[in-house]
Amino acid sequence: MKELMLGNKAVARGLYEAGVCMISSYPGTPSTEITEEAAKYDEIYCEWAPNEKVAMEAAFGACLSGRRSFCGMKHVGLNVAADPLYTMSYTGVNAGMVIGVADDAGMHSSQNEQDSRHHAIASKVPMLEPSDSGEALELTKLAYEISEKFDTPVLIKMCTRVAHSQSVVEPGERIVPVKEYEKNIGKYVMMPGNAKKRHPVVEQRTLDLIEYAETAPVNRVEMGGTGLGIITASTSYQYVKEVFGDSVSVLKLGMTNPLPEKLIRDFAAKVDRLVVVEELDPIIENHVRALGIPVSGKDLLPLVDEFSQNLIAKTLGGEVHDGQTLEEAIPMRPPVMCAGCPHRGLFYTLKKNKCTVLGDIGCYTLGAVQPLGAMEMTLCMGASIGAIHGFNKMLGEESEGKTVAVIGDSTFMHSGMTGLANVAYNQSNSTVIILDNSITGMTGHQQNPTTGYNIKGDPAGKIDLEALCRAMGFERVSVVDPYNLEECDRVLKEELSAKEPSVIISRRPCALLKYVKHNAPLTVNEEKCIGCKSCMRIGCPAISMKNGKAHVDNTLCVGCEVCSQLCKKDAFESTAKEGQK
């Protein structure tokens, strides 16, 4: 029966139908729902791994055992997992293995806009790109056929608009092909002697895949008007069809690595003018140029941001729509830390102490936003700890007493531990703050190795952060409650002035977690409030100024009382009835 399905859920459905038995992933927008949805099928073992590299290796082990496997990640996660990927290209697979990678053109929720197709080319691994949910399901299943037929891992590339759009799919049945594990040292032990023999196999495989790409239905020609011929893939295909319908001819590539040659030459010969429409980098365009075929692409279309139908129409001559705009400037509405967010009190303390804050990836990156403005660097997962070490090594006492690294619990598990090992080993006097909100927050509440629960919410192993840091050699490990500003301030000052490296764990669960009990909202006693705006310094979305007095939005306030601690007039009062909190 036809069903409206999110692109990521359609991939999960494809995994189910393809008989996948094992999935190991790390959450990352816009890839997360693939694994979350797959975890709803009892037939598939699913897990959140500490990071993408571990996830990919776990999935590789599962495919080696003879069971089809999958790992999912966002584009930057593939950088972390690049190491196993590039050599899995040499070993090939036993049962099929597919890697889902979701790019984020437009950077809706990412720190860069990299194009994952480069990884496919560099690792010599085939890549499929669906353009809607129906294709997401079909290409996921096809990916396993290709994986086993050509003995290779296969990348399936999503993008935000395919991953997070719902379109119509028709689900099918699950079939589970299983293989036996067989010892094969020459194929699976990649030491130089064996790898030298495998590399030519990889090159021959690419030639075989090019031949496949020439005629496989995954790449299709839709002939229309021949004045303009467009080569495109992924969501760009939808924008092209939206603007031009059948008035132009389209070569729609469902497989973007490796690319066909004859198919492109034949298509080019049938049209007067050839244009490649692809988001981000000119991968297809460069391939066409290398074939010696005259083509346009990035001379017309931008290298940055995502495309839309109006952009295509404006560039290639279609009907451009526009609407009206108010003369008045509309205030921006940037994302903010939620009311009751445990990060707020800690960041307020860092700002108050004029700390240099080297940050990391998570909700707490919002600590960089005004009015807190308490973060000066964010690079990639784990970089806060990696960088503070180098920063303090160079500036010594000048920075040691006022510089901190802040990193979330999940990010710490992902890539913070190795940075911390460097601090412990090469001995910089650094202060590292682990913001332990007991969940992976930004991606929408996934469990991680510090929470004590697995992807299904069942009890699981739980890593003790304090014991871990002590085991690495940190003698100064303290825990603070970020709702308690006095405690945060005192411990921060102590640890910054200490002459040895230290870890502060700022511990309180995310205010949005279902099990977190909120206090009654606060209210402002207008007779006491003098309108000094002290409480506005924490940037709580529940507090605003109304008629010169502070005002609490009781639909947002969770009674965390961080604001109360800033008020010198005790103007914040609880709305709790007697006996309640």
Next chain:
Amino acid sequence: METKNIMIVGVGGQGSLLASKLLGHLLLSQGYDVKVSEVHGMSQRGGSVVTYVRYGDHVYSPVIDRGEADFIVSFELLEAARWLPFLKKDGQIVTNTQQIDPMPVITGAVEYPQDLVEKLRSLGAKVDAMNCLKLAKEAGSAKAVNIVLLGRLSHYFDLPQEAWMASLEANVPAKFLEMNKKAFELGKNAV
């Protein structure tokens, strides 16, 4: 049939995803091809959020571009104004009059624009504005703002009431169904 476009706009956390899910379900049940595009992640943290719902014989693009929306359904007044450039010339805005201050207004850097409904109308936009929060509370929950808005939107569609109710039943928990039905009716009959 030409593809029709509905934008659902609001503030992260206001429940716009349920509204789009319900609309998608409804339109699919009426035999249309449907695409719904959402934004997850960073944008949800109290930021401006937008969901696109498109339906017709065959829908290609999952997004709605400037000047293309037949309807803008807005959970918050400022957001209706923000997305105005996406409204078609003869498009219809259905908006909640609730105002939620964004951080630059909270910090006092800028002021929340006044008389937005009048300003939108002065540009010729058709604006159906009502206090959905009040109606939602009347129905039994402040969280039912989304259903109040959908009720109001249903006013502009030539679809059987049963189809709307079936989508409501399929997408909200049974224990909240009666409350949501009430919210739907209050929105539909609001003047």
